[in-house]
Amino acid sequence: MSSPIQNVRGFGDVLPAEGPAWAFVEQTFRRELERYGYTEVRLPVVEKTELFSRAIGEVTDIVEKEMYTFTDRNGDSLTLRPEGTAGAVRAALQRGLLHNAQPRLWYSGPMFRHERPQKGRYRQFHQVGAEAFGVPGPDIDAELILLSGRILRALGVRDLRLEINSLGTQAARQHYREALIAHFEAHSAVLDEDAQRRLHSNPLRVLDSKNPAMASIIDAAPDLSDYLDDASRAHFQSLCDMLDRAGQSYHVNTRLVRGLDYYGGTVFEWISADLGAQGTVLAGGRYDILVEMIGGRPTPAIGFAAGLERLVALVEAAGTAPPAPAPHAALVVGDDSLQAETLALAEQLRDQLPWLHLQMPLGGGSMKSQLRRADRSGAAVALIRGAEEAAAGTVAVKYLRDGIEQVTVATEQLPEILSALHAH
Known part of the structure; x- marks a missing residue:
């Protein structure tokens, strides 16, 4: 008798005993997103590779090392989606959803990245994402942050910390990039291999390093807030005022960045202390340049994504998911x-x-x-x-x-x- 076939490493099963927690998380997202006027869009799992290389950035870890990319029989380069925002923007642009409209969309489903599997991180993982288009002001930023907090509370997830920051405009970030590169070049002997590789292509990601040997030079790095333009400062201050009025606590983390090239302006993360180093359970931010990068007109936009595996783990630990219904x-x-x-x-x-x-x-x-x-x-x-x-x-x-x-x-x-x- 031949030996049983095993699953591919990093591609897990959701077994019946886990089903109630998954259903609870998914149904809670659907209910709360619909309450705020978001409508569901169902996106393909496979997209043209160009969509992600153009949107995410050629020199990010995702595009360089982590994407499942293959050439089909027609010679086209295709990729299993590593994230959902680029596909949502492509669909909204291609299907005319952005024409004289301000759509608010949400989606869910599997994403794929070829990275080392570890607790809470798999090669096939699942996300729920929300994207809002056409609103330039901080009011949509505040509402999306408050919506995400409402979802997490409805799931019964506690002891979360909200961190926010502003990345400013492209011009402001370019000045900051130059200052970061100069700072880290002056300490190049301390940089590890990852930091050396990222230094000139994506220096903001060096700030994310968890290498304790680099902690002191990262702490001493220039502060992004010192490079913000006046419009970005005013936008961020208005956001903070709105969160204050709504009673939402937060921490301004000037080291908070997002790893994808399309982000600019407001960024935010909800972080759990119960998940160790991989503690982010929901994150997002503005990406006002992405529609134009993909081929559309300049369109303000903001969104978030949440990893379902991590949220399910938190829900199971908190015991907030209802049990599977027994037969009558x-x-x-x-x-x-x-x-x-x-x-x-x-x-x-x-x-x-x-x-x-x-x-x-x-x-x-x-x-x-x-x-x-x-x-x-x-x-x-x-x-x-x-x-x-x-x-x-x-x-x-x-x-x-x-x-x-x-x-x-x-x-x-x-x-x-x-x-x-x-x-x-």
């Missing part, structure tokens, strides 16, 4: 000859009671084993149809949870019996 009832068939008509009865009950969770013991088995399965399922009642009940047009109702005495009722009374059970 389980049918028990006393004779194999009754299977067909009992199956028909089950369908009739489902037609009459759309809310009903009814388990049918397919595959047969003894009455005792069927009752044992019904009990293990968590069903409130077992509906027993033996030869005697079938002949009389009745069903025995055995209460499995409440200690109520078993009763026998006419089959026609079952909807009434089950509805009373549902009401309680």
